[in-house]
Amino acid sequence: MGPLQEAPGTARAQTSTPPGWVLSRVRRPRQPQRAGRGPAAYRGETETSSRCNPTATPSRAARRRGTPRSPAAAPAARPHPAGGARSRRSARHFRRRQGGLPAREACGGALGWGAASRRGNGPPPALSEGRGGEGRGGWAAAGAGPAVRGELWGALPCGLRLPSAPPRCEGASPALSAMALAGRVAVWWARLRSRCPAAAPRCLPPCLPAGPAACRRRYGSRRTVSPRAARGCGSLRLPEIGLQRGPEGGLPGQAMLPCSRYLPLQGRLCPRGDRACRARRAAAPRKCWLMLCAGASRELRACFAAWPGAACIAPEKLDMSMYPVESIRNFSIIAHVDHGKSTLADRLLEITGTIAKTGRNKQVLDKLQVERERGITVKAQSASLFYNHEGVNYLLNLIDTPGHVDFSYEVSRSLSACQGVILVVDANEGIQAQTVANFYLAFEAQLAIIPVINKIDLKNADPERVEKQIEKLFDIPIDECVRISAKQGTNVEKVLQKVIEKIPPPQCHTADPLKALVFDSTFDHYRGVIANIALFGGEIQKGYKIVSAHTKKRYEVNEVGILTPNEQPIHKLYAGQVGYLIAGMKEVTEAQIGDTLFLYEQPVEPLPGFKTAKPMVFAGMYPVDQTEYNNLRSALERLTLNDSSVTVHRDSSLALGAGWRLGFLGLLHMEVFNQRLEQEYNMSVILTAPTVPYKAILSSAKLIKEYGKAEITIINPAQFPDRLSVSEYLEPTVLGTIVTPQEYIGKIIALCQDRRAVQKDMLYIDERRVMLKYLFPLNEIVVDFYDALKALSSGYASFDYEDAGYQAADLIKMDILLNGNPVEELATIIHNDKAHVTGKFLCERLKDAIPRQLFEIAIQAAIGKKIIARETLKAYRKNVVAKCYGGDITRRMKLLKRQAEGKKLMRKIGNVEVPRDAFIRVLKRQTDK
Numbered sequence: 001m002g003p004l005q006e007a008p009g010t011a012r013a014q015t016s017t018p019p020g021w022v023l024s025r026v027r028r029p030r031q032p033q034r035a036g037r038g039p040a041a042y043r044g045e046t047e048t049s050s051r052c053n054p055t056a057t058p059s060r061a062a063r064r065r066g067t068p069r070s071p072a073a074a075p076a077a078r079p080h081p082a083g084g085a086r087s088r089r090s091a092r093h094f095r096r097r098q099g100g101l102p103a104r105e106a107c108g109g110a111l112g113w114g115a116a117s118r119r120g121n122g123p124p125p126a127l128s129e130g131r132g133g134e135g136r137g138g139w140a141a142a143g144a145g146p147a148v149r150g151e152l153w154g155a156l157p158c159g160l161r162l163p164s165a166p167p168r169c170e171g172a173s174p175a176l177s178a179m180a181l182a183g184r185v186a187v188w189w190a191r192l193r194s195r196c197p198a199a200a201p202r203c204l205p206p207c208l209p210a211g212p213a214a215c216r217r218r219y220g221s222r223r224t225v226s227p228r229a230a231r232g233c234g235s236l237r238l239p240e241i242g243l244q245r246g247p248e249g250g251l252p253g254q255a256m257l258p259c260s261r262y263l264p265l266q267g268r269l270c271p272r273g274d275r276a277c278r279a280r281r282a283a284a285p286r287k288c289w290l291m292l293c294a295g296a297s298r299e300l301r302a303c304f305a306a307w308p309g310a311a312c313i314a315p316e317k318l319d320m321s322m323y324p325v326e327s328i329r330n331f332s333i334i335a336h337v338d339h340g341k342s343t344l345a346d347r348l349l350e351i352t353g354t355i356a357k358t359g360r361n362k363q364v365l366d367k368l369q370v371e372r373e374r375g376i377t378v379k380a381q382s383a384s385l386f387y388n389h390e391g392v393n394y395l396l397n398l399i400d401t402p403g404h405v406d407f408s409y410e411v412s413r414s415l416s417a418c419q420g421v422i423l424v425v426d427a428n429e430g431i432q433a434q435t436v437a438n439f440y441l442a443f444e445a446q447l448a449i450i451p452v453i454n455k456i457d458l459k460n461a462d463p464e465r466v467e468k469q470i471e472k473l474f475d476i477p478i479d480e481c482v483r484i485s486a487k488q489g490t491n492v493e494k495v496l497q498k499v500i501e502k503i504p505p506p507q508c509h510t511a512d513p514l515k516a517l518v519f520d521s522t523f524d525h526y527r528g529v530i531a532n533i534a535l536f537g538g539e540i541q542k543g544y545k546i547v548s549a550h551t552k553k554r555y556e557v558n559e560v561g562i563l564t565p566n567e568q569p570i571h572k573l574y575a576g577q578v579g580y581l582i583a584g585m586k587e588v589t590e591a592q593i594g595d596t597l598f599l600y601e602q603p604v605e606p607l608p609g610f611k612t613a614k615p616m617v618f619a620g621m622y623p624v625d626q627t628e629y630n631n632l633r634s635a636l637e638r639l640t641l642n643d644s645s646v647t648v649h650r651d652s653s654l655a656l657g658a659g660w661r662l663g664f665l666g667l668l669h670m671e672v673f674n675q676r677l678e679q680e681y682n683m684s685v686i687l688t689a690p691t692v693p694y695k696a697i698l699s700s701a702k703l704i705k706e707y708g709k710a711e712i713t714i715i716n717p718a719q720f721p722d723r724l725s726v727s728e729y730l731e732p733t734v735l736g737t738i739v740t741p742q743e744y745i746g747k748i749i750a751l752c753q754d755r756r757a758v759q760k761d762m763l764y765i766d767e768r769r770v771m772l773k774y775l776f777p778l779n780e781i782v783v784d785f786y787d788a789l790k791a792l793s794s795g796y797a798s799f800d801y802e803d804a805g806y807q808a809a810d811l812i813k814m815d816i817l818l819n820g821n822p823v824e825e826l827a828t829i830i831h832n833d834k835a836h837v838t839g840k841f842l843c844e845r846l847k848d849a850i851p852r853q854l855f856e857i858a859i860q861a862a863i864g865k866k867i868i869a870r871e872t873l874k875a876y877r878k879n880v881v882a883k884c885y886g887g888d889i890t891r892r893m894k895l896l897k898r899q900a901e902g903k904k905l906m907r908k909i910g911n912v913e914v915p916r917d918a919f920i921r922v923l924k925r926q927t928d929k
């Protein structure tokens with residue numbers, strides 16, 4: 001790493017600098033000393049890198065080592081150009097020798113360089129080439145007065161807060177600004193590294209390139225650069241930092257920046273796609289990575305476009321009007337879990353130049369931490385791709401969807417913004433349960449379907465068999481299937497061609513009034529709600545006054561943009577396009593998924609929106625500490641904005657306090673939601689045992705009057721009505737689809753029967769695989785059925801289910817009693833047949849979880865008044881006869897009798913306190929069961 005010397009007040013930067021950076025330490029001149037008055041002035045004002053100033057004090061590293069740099073070791077041949085009687089001529093000489101800066105100019109703060117710049121005799125410090133550590137090419141850069149830095153740092157676009165100083169040098173020269181900017185970049189870099197140590201090693205540029213000629217020319221001129229332009233050009237340094245050469249390329253910016261505003265532009269197809277652009281792109285070294293701040297100034301973008309390696313276009317040049325409706329294709333990638341949707345999306349992003357082609361692109365669209373950790377997609381993600389096919393430029397809006405059944409709501413919502421799908425099937429596993437479910441979702445929505453057989457590179461791949469399956473089950477001709485390997489990129493370009501040929505463009509017109517469907521939303525702490533929109537008519541841009549059809553509130557559009565896959569602001573969005581919008585919605589309740597936005601002056605009929613998600617599993621959620629209630633509430637509001645399939649009702653419990661009852665689409669969904677709360681909002685919560693929504697047909701007139709209807713839904717066992725006031729209980733059912741190799745059929749049928757399932761269908765989809773259809777009671781599959789199925793089929797069977805209404809069931813509410821007192825939080829609704837097993841299980845768990853008391857505790861499971869299981873927790877016993885050495889037996893008996901009476905009394909009046917963590921342990925184990 002190159003040595004770093006820096007301006008006072010920037011100590012943080014001292015620890016880390018990219019290799020090849022030489023930054024000069026600058027001290028402000030002492031007050032009595034004046035510039036140009038002699039050696040004392042310069043000695044006082046400047047302390048340079050020992051590389052450029054042999055008379056400087058030893059470097060910090062050297063001081064730490066305790067071996068001050070000897071004059072002999074220093075490059076004594078280099079005179080201190082700013083020192084003493086050394087003249088400007090010698091300073092220039094020094095600059096020539098060094099290929100760097102005259103120390104006076106480099107390090108002189110407000111003093112030296114401004115004059116040099118005005119003379120126009122050389123590049124500014126920030127852009128001068130120097131020699132970095134270990135012989136690498138680098139930049140000699142200088143800091144400037146803290147005031148300038150303060151002013152400029154405030155504009156740092158990456159979201160990092162840097163220390164600022166009072167703006168004392170506002171009228172600083174451009175060169176001085178440039179110097180300051182260089183310092184600022186160093187600090188930025190250091191902060192970035194300290195924030196993101198894991199990312200740092202791969203972010204460090206191994207070799208910094210020669211600077212952009214355009215900028216050098218610009219700074220070399222006598223022109224005065226406005227502070228705004230200087231700021232912009234300051235940002236220009238960021239691309240240079242992010243630039244990497246070398247075969248690995250790398251992703252220096254995107255992976256590490258805390259702000260999503262940096263865009264990897266290298267390799268992006270120019271949307272114009274004219275010959276000159278294509279030629280530039282072809283000539284560009286693909287290994288380079290350039291980044292540009294989305295909020296960068298026009299001047300910066302101009303500079304950036306002139307960069308020799310930047311075969312890309314600046315964001316502001318993205319004119320979306322170049323993509324009429326006919327050249328837009330909106331499509332989703334759907335498949336069973338792990339069949340390669342996200343990997344195919346990676347390749348499509350690479351081919352279209354949206355992201356650089358590196359070996360590190362793995363499931364790029366899976367951005368959430370939970371997705372990365374679990375290796376599954378839980379949230380549909382969209383990206384806009386620009387693709388030139390046979391001379392025509394196309395805008396392809398891709399949505400990568402989740403595969404797991406618990407996130408099927410994401411799939412169905414994604415399909416509403418599309419006109420076609422890519423149905424991916426694993427060439428080894430063939431058609432699986434979610435393949436069938438997703439196919440029918442797309443089929444019912446009348447979307448064009450492109451079957452793609454993935455993983456043909458696998459040894460066991462059998463694409464012919466899979467093609468036959470597709471033909472038999474979905475009635476799609478074999479020759480329409482595309483065989484690809486998403487991992488290796490084989491034939492992936494063919495998929496893009498098929499997308500353009502087979503998927504129709506959206507049916508809408510820019511001339512129509514604005515009609516924007518909100519199909520997804522996220523909440524940004526600083527910018528409010530960011531709504532993902534699909535335009536079904538009209539156009540939208542910053543400044544438009546829009547109205548939400550749902551809330552009837554008015555907003556002014558602050559920003560529109562597209563996702564590439566990061567947010568990229570653009571000027572305007574047109575009909576048929578997909579992008580995002582920020583309109584100052586500060587409350588999460590203002591952004592409804594499925595809402596229609598229209599222009600204030602042109603009201604329209606709202607779009608039908610989405611079917612609301614039907615929760616399959618309910619569980620109570622409580623803050624671990626009641627003081628966290630408000631924080632948890634706001635976290636829940638924000639997370640449910642991003643995951644609209646979760647339903648939330650307020651609830652409370654004696655033991656756990658105030659909380660909510662949440663509805664999820666499945667157990668995995670519940671776990672993922674909980675994990676996201678922890679990871680994204682730092683909230684730890686207590687989740688009660690999951691239960692499914694039962695129904696009861698009331699017979700009691702009193703209850704009917706109380707509820708206002710005869711049929712009620714029970715999502716909390718505490719609300720379970722007594723059998724005497726109910727004519728019938730109903731339980732939810734699902735139609736389950738199981739696809740399995742035929743050798744496991746016997747075991748799977750036995751498992752299904754054990755779960756009270758009724759067989760509906762059985763079909764051989766080829767000579768080895770069978771598809772079974774069963775009607776299951778939902779509560780039998782919700783907790784552990786999938787695990788059991790996977791275990792007994794060695795992981796080969798797949799399972800998917802869809803809602804199949806309600807059926808009558810013999811349901812009971814099982815209470816748990818502690819010394820005869822019911823504990824509401826542990827009550828469960830179960831089928832009569834399973835009552836004994838579940839009751840025994842719960843009692844055993846409670847016995848382990850509750851701490852022993854001075855009196856005995858009876859733990860009982862009861863159905864009404866009937867006890868069906870019991871465990872006894874023994875009391876602590878004091879040895880009351882310990883002091884009786886021998887003596888009369890009646891004395892002993894008397895003491896023991898008195899102790900027994902005391903315990904009996906204590907048991908009557910003593911309260912059994914079930915500690916909170918005991919609840920959690922019991923409830924957790926119930927889930928684990």
Ligand SMILES: Nc1nc2c(ncn2[C@@H]2O[C@H](COP(=O)(O)OP(=O)(O)OP(=O)(O)O)[C@@H](O)[C@H]2O)c(=O)[nH]1
Nearest residue numbers: 337338339340341342343376377403455485486487
């Ligand atoms: N050999 C091989 N492996 C592949 C190919 N495509 C994907 N994979 C692997 O399959 C696994 C799953 O890939 P993903 O892209 O995450 O699958 P997915 O369908 O997006 O998974 P979910 O989002 O969880 O539904 C990963 O380990 C990939 O590396 C391929 O063409 N060949």
